[in-house]
Amino acid sequence: MIFKELLELMYVYIKFISKELPINCYNIATQQLNIIIKNSLQCKNDYKASSISDTPLGDNEAIYTLYKGEYTIYYDEKNPYSNFFIAHEIAHHLLNHRSDDINKHHDANLMAAIIVAPPHLIKKNKIHNSLQLATVCKIPSEVAETYWKAYKKVYLQSRRYTILKYVGIFLSAAILTLGCIFIGYRTISLIHTQNSYNNTQSEIRKDTEDDTFVYITKSGKKYHTKNCVYIKDKSNVTEIGVNDAEMLGYEKCNVCFQG
Numbered sequence: 001m002i003f004k005e006l007l008e009l010m011y012v013y014i015k016f017i018s019k020e021l022p023i024n025c026y027n028i029a030t031q032q033l034n035i036i037i038k039n040s041l042q043c044k045n046d047y048k049a050s051s052i053s054d055t056p057l058g059d060n061e062a063i064y065t066l067y068k069g070e071y072t073i074y075y076d077e078k079n080p081y082s083n084f085f086i087a088h089e090i091a092h093h094l095l096n097h098r099s100d101d102i103n104k105h106h107d108a109n110l111m112a113a114i115i116v117a118p119p120h121l122i123k124k125n126k127i128h129n130s131l132q133l134a135t136v137c138k139i140p141s142e143v144a145e146t147y148w149k150a151y152k153k154v155y156l157q158s159r160r161y162t163i164l165k166y167v168g169i170f171l172s173a174a175i176l177t178l179g180c181i182f183i184g185y186r187t188i189s190l191i192h193t194q195n196s197y198n199n200t201q202s203e204i205r206k207d208t209e210d211d212t213f214v215y216i217t218k219s220g221k222k223y224h225t226k227n228c229v230y231i232k233d234k235s236n237v238t239e240i241g242v243n244d245a246e247m248l249g250y251e252k253c254n255v256c257f258q259g
Contacts, residue, residue: 003150004248006111007119009094011240014118021125022116022137025086029073035064035093036072037086043074064089084139087112106146113139113147120244122151154247212242216250228256 013032014023029035040052046067047055055074057063062075062085073089075082091111097104117127117137127133134144214223215237223245224231230253231237240248 003110003154006107007114007154007244008248010111010114010118011244012238014115019121019124021121021127022083022139023118023121025083025090025115028115029086029090033090033093034071035090036067036070038072038074039077040074061085062089064092081138081140084112084116084137084143087115090115109143110147110150113137113143117147119151120241213239214242214245214250216240216245216248221250222253223250224253225256228253230255 013028026037029037038046040057043055043057044052049055053059056065057074057076060076061079061081062073064071064073066072071093073086075086075089079085088108091108092100092104095104095107095111097108100108116139117133122133125136127136130145130148131141133139133148134141137144139147215226215228215231216223217231217234217236217238219236220230222230223240223242
């Protein structure tokens with residue numbers, strides 16, 4: 001799966017969690033997914049084994065399994081990346097993996113990085129590169145590098161496009177204003193410039209306000225306001241930040257956003 005698909009699948013679990021990094025994956029597993037988390041000693045006791053190597057955990061950093069009919073993640077609490085490896089097993093659960101081939105392993109790693117360090121919190125926590133991401137969020141360096149490349153390609157380019165778009169609007173307005181002044185319509189041009197500037201600033205505030213939410217559906221390509229006729233009474237509606245909606249490729253609904 002691609003980064004945007006994994007982010008969309010995970011967004012419902014991470015959009016309202018703590019704003020501090022790294023995210024505590026224990027809470028996501030136990031409170032949102034009803035998965036039991038147990039350390040290596042508990043694993044040893046559950047399987048009445050003389051050593052960890054005689055249990056399903058074995059030499060693994062973590063493992064997701066059914067124990068007495070309950071979804072359970074066993075993990076090596078001594079591993080410095082234990083939180084990440086719990087997230088890796090959560091990813092296998094959410095992606096319905098029944099095996100762990102190289103492609104599934106890659107998807108689980110990327111989703112685990114999204115869980116531990118959601119994109120909308122990276123900028124808030126002043127993470128500027130993959131090394132900082134790996135250090136602050138306790139993510140293996142090779143995974144952090146892969147995640148950072150995907151994050152820059154999708155998330156940062158989307159924000160850069162938004163900035164360039166409004167720079168273009170501003171420059172267009174400035175050129176139009178100079179043209180109006182040149183041909184003698186000083187008063188009209190000044191009014192137009194002020195209105196263009198106010199409208200541009202208003203749109204920028206709408207697009208960059210962290211607490212602005214819109215609504216999307218998996219089958220649609222537009223994002224809507226809460227009371228839009230196109231999503232009213234639908235059950236598959238997801239609330240999402242407007243920046244994240246645009247990053248995922250959704251466009252503004254022409255009906256509920258007109259005017």
